[in-house]
Amino acid sequence: MLSRGGAVENDRGSFREFVEKQKQKGTLVLLKKPCSLSLELAGVMKALDGKPVYCDKIKEVPGARVAGNVFCTRELICEYFGIRNEELMPKLVHAINNPSKPELVEGKNAPVLEVTEQEVDLSKFPIPFHAPKDGGPYFASAVGIANDKEYGRNCSFHRMMVIGKDRVAVRILPRHLEEFIKRAEGELEVAFVVGAPINVLLAAAISVEIGKDELQIANSLAPLRTVRLESGIEVPADAEYVFEGRITSEMVDEGPFVDLTETYDIVRKQRVMKITKVHHRKNPIFHVLLPGALEHKLLMGMPREPTIFNEVGKVAECKGVNITPGGCSWLHAVVAVRKKKDDDGKNAIEAAFRGHKSLKHVVVVDEDIDIYDPESVEWAIATRVQADKRLVIKHNEKGSSLDPSADPNTYATTKMGVDATKPLVAHGKNFEKAEWKAIKKEEYV
Ligand SMILES: Cc1cc2nc3c(=O)[nH]c(=O)nc-3n(C[C@H](O)[C@H](O)[C@H](O)COP(=O)(O)O)c2cc1C
Ligand SMILES: [Mn+2]
Structure with missing residues (x-):
């Protein structure tokens, strides 16, 4: 048996063993109604996006078995590897x-x-x-x-x-x-x-x-x-x-x-x-x-995070990278840095574009911002950015063939980076979120 935390007995790490494990845990959605391969299966998978789905009642191919949305969250992937x-x-x-x-x-x-x-x-x-x-x-x-x-x-x-x-x-x-x-x-x-x-x-x-x-x-x-x-x-x-x-x-x-x-x-x-x-x-x-659904997004975007991390790491102390689902898990990233020099934010923007060539928009934040929470990132943009000083705009860059707004023949595109890090010296301003008294709310309601 190969040792991997969280794996089932004799698990060689196969696709079917992971599907079986989700079934045993009750996290696999077993379709009870027969499903057509023509549009219906895709529709069901989209409606159940975020949950692994299994069907053994395919109308056109009796006896066939399909599984989808299998690795559609980071948690499922981490569960496979037995890591956090x-x-x-x-x-x-x-x-x-x-x-x-x-x-x-x-x-x-x-x-x-x-x-x-x-x-x-x-x-x-x-x-x-x-x-x-x-x-x-x-x-x-x-x-x-x-x-x-x-x-x-x-x-x-x-x-x-x-x-x-x-x-x-x-x-x-x-x-x-x-x-x-x-x-x-x-x-x-x-x-x-x-x-x-x-x-x-x-x-x-x-x-x-x-x-x-x-x-x-x-x-x-x-x-x-x-x-x-x-x-x-x-x-x-x-x-x-x-x-x-x-x-x-x-x-x-x-x-x-x-x-x-x-x-x-x-x-x-x-x-x-x-x-x-x-x-x-x-x-x-x-x-x-399912194209465009969460599993596709995660598989496309997440493997580009380490290459961005490596490039940003060459110019600043990189604390995390998230290629966000709202940006189709391909065109947008949020990068967290521990800022030590004034130009760390801008250098990180340039490095992120080197680390993922199809990246179009990137936001660089400090490590107190939750890069997985869009509201936290927006809060950083709202409270830490002056657009005339904190934007990097790059004209006529090679973009992604997937971006409908890029030039359809050359894929030429305009890229933008937002440095949403706080200044190293605050000059009397307050950039930190205030802390509240810790409360056990159950005691009050
Ligand atoms: C789910 C998924 C579907 C993909 N579909 C294609 C595709 O149809 N054609 C293609 O050239 N690349 C596709 N890619 C991207 C390639 O797998 C990716 O660019 C890969 O790094 C190319 O490998 P290479 O660097 O060895 O050429 C897809 C990636 C994912 C995750
Ligand atoms: Mn290769």
């Missing part, structure tokens, strides 16, 4: 700086290889159609793993739109997987994993240099077992599904797709992947990740 909320970011920082090799197991010991389907028919799997104007049914929780002779392994999320029995259109931004494909002259073997544990999901969302193996970061977060497929690609041995195949140079329309911002992303030409084999556990659970 404030330990999460240091844990991510540690894993990025101390990657370690997963344990490679034989095929016969890998649950994900229990069943192999050579005849691929994607309509047999519970792949949801999320939003009315989406371009098709979508995999949104799929983590793609690929190898390059020189760089080694890469692991990243890519949504996949179903366009045929064994074909999907894969959204690939110009990052590491795209680089691997170019180096392989346009065609590359890949394996997409669905139902991976949270250490793999977080590692796949982390942005590190090309050549750094994200599965080693995952293993450092929590012990990971991998198994080697015939293609040579190693995948998490305890995952629910692996979709194996080849990314081709054929380009098709991909989208529209409701993305993180809860707006429809535009249609673009993207590569086709031909799926050649599907491996899965017996009685697999498909991980449905």
Whole structure:
């Protein structure tokens, strides 16, 4: 048994064991009414956002099992790791700086290889159609793993739109997987994993240099077992599904797709992947990740907090970073510093933009402000900011493809930082919240 605080007996840290644990605790919402993959499941998950949801009555695929909103709060993620909320970011920082090799197991010991389907028919799997104007049914929780002779392994999320029995259109931004494909002259073997544990999901969302193996970061977060497929690609041995195949140079329309911002992303030409084999556990659970909902937001934003923390740490004493859900968990951050020099706030603003390239607005506060409480942050802006002195505006910066207000072709955007720290010397003014006499209110009411 791998030791991890809070884990159940014989827990290898798999997706299904975490789902099972939520079921035992009574925190998993079991859908009692049959649910359609077409819009209905997404609607139910949205209505129950913030709570893990499970359904084994999918109308279109009898016998299929799905789980969603599984890692939709920091508390759930911390529960998986057996740590407290404030330990999460240091844990991510540690894993990025101390990657370690997963344990490679034989095929016969890998649950994900229990069943192999050579005849691929994607309509047999519970792949949801999320939003009315989406371009098709979508995999949104799929983590793609690929190898390059020189760089080694890469692991990243890519949504996949179903366009045929064994074909999907894969959204690939110009990052590491795209680089691997170019180096392989346009065609590359890949394996997409669905139902991976949270250490793999977080590692796949982390942005590190090309050549750094994200599965080693995952293993450092929590012990990971991998198994080697015939293609040579190693995948998490305890995952629910692996979709194996080849990314081709054929380009098709991909989208529209409701993305993180809860707006429809535009249609673009993207590569086709031909799926050649599907491996899965017996009685697999498909991980449905609802775009724009809390689980998607947390997985996108939180793994950028350590990179902001590292950059801010180079110019000031950084006490915390929160990529806030109101900013789509991507475009906004609040950074806390222990101020020692007058320009710490402004330097922290510039550093935060370096730590997360898609960041558009950042507020820097002192450590007496609760970065997880929007009212506390607003209070700091209200009482500590004079806009003519405390704003940093950066024109014509490279922004995020997800921001509908950025230039649609170049993604050019204007960025803003607010230094909401109090001055080092108060000059007779009061910037601290007054303290009240401590009272036991039960005694008075
Ligand atoms: C839930 C989720 C979905 C994502 N979808 C995509 C996607 O469809 N295409 C893409 O290129 N990146 C997507 N990403 C972002 C990449 O996973 C992320 O940028 C990652 O750092 C890229 O890995 P790389 O640095 O190895 O290239 C998604 C991230 C998350 C958390
Ligand atoms: Mn990478």
